Amino acid sequence: ETGVTQTPRHLVMGMTNKKSLKCEQHLGHNAMYWYKQSAKKPLELMFVYSLEERVENNSVPSRFSPECPNSSHLFLHLHTLQPEDSALYLCASSQSSGLNTGELFFGEGSRLTVL
Amino acid sequence: GENVEQHPSTLSVQEGDSAVIKCTYSDSASNYFPWYKQELGKGPQLIIDIRSNVGEKKDQRIAVTLNKTAKHFSLHITETQPEDSAVYFCAAKGFGNEKLTFGTGTRLTIIP
Numbered sequence: 001e002t003g004v005t006q007t008p009r010h011l012v013m014g015m016t017n018k019k020s021l022k023c024e025q026h027l028g029h030n031a032m033y034w035y036k037q038s039a040k041k042p043l044e045l046m047f048v049y050s051l052e053e054r055v056e057n058n059s060v061p062s063r064f065s066p067e068c069p070n071s072s073h074l075f076l077h078l079h080t081l082q083p084e085d086s087a088l089y090l091c092a093s094s095q096s097s098g099l100n101t102g103e104l105f106f107g108e109g110s111r112l113t114v115l
Numbered sequence: 116g117e118n119v120e121q122h123p124s125t126l127s128v129q130e131g132d133s134a135v136i137k138c139t140y141s142d143s144a145s146n147y148f149p150w151y152k153q154e155l156g157k158g159p160q161l162i163i164d165i166r167s168n169v170g171e172k173k174d175q176r177i178a179v180t181l182n183k184t185a186k187h188f189s190l191h192i193t194e195t196q197p198e199d200s201a202v203y204f205c206a207a208k209g210f211g212n213e214k215l216t217f218g219t220g221t222r223l224t225i226i227p
Contacts, residue, residue, distance in 0.1 A: 042119065043204065043217040056214060090158055104215065106158030
């Protein structure tokens with residue numbers, strides 16, 4: 001496989017469920033990201049991991065919990081979500097060099113519906 | 116923080132005509148401006164980018180222009196084709212900042 005792979009592509013969950021989104025990148029990049037994409041809104045950065053260290057957390061509710069076990073894998077653990085959390089969750093990777101972040105390579109996204 | 120505004124939100128053009136999408140940004144320190152294309156069911160993909168030391172950049176039918184004084188930049192697609200139909204996002208980022216701030220997107224439809 002090449003590029004950035006996200007699973008599952010579609011997920012429906014109740015507000016009391018616990019689920020996880022998985023992302024894997026095969027590009028040798030050192031930074032990985034989670035974005036939330038909602039209709040008619042800008043792409044919203046949720047989390048950034050650079051060299052497996054979290055460098056940004058844009059005040060995301062604690063019901064979203066990221067995990068980056070190594071530079072190729074990124075997870076987003078979900079629990080007690082709200083209906084307004086329904087969105088497309090995009091994973092991306094890039095090659096960061098010092099203070100300069102390179103091109104973002106996105107996966108195809110995980111479409112989440114919270115009932 | 117940075118704020119990026121993008122217009123129009125939807126755009127329909129006849130095949131073969133040109134399409135222009137415009138963005139403005141608020142942070143004068145921003146120095147990197149990429150454009151991403153998102154096809155249906157896919158993630159966004161970089162199509163062209165420009166840095167603040169350049170006023171214009173072309174890649175075949177696609178061009179981007181940057182006006183640092185006015186803090187706006189534009190995407191130009193010439194000789195449009197059906198495969199250009201997609202959602203296009205502009206973005207801006209400052210040096211040393213991991214965060215890319217995106218616009219709200221433009222849904223471009225090419226009419227055959």
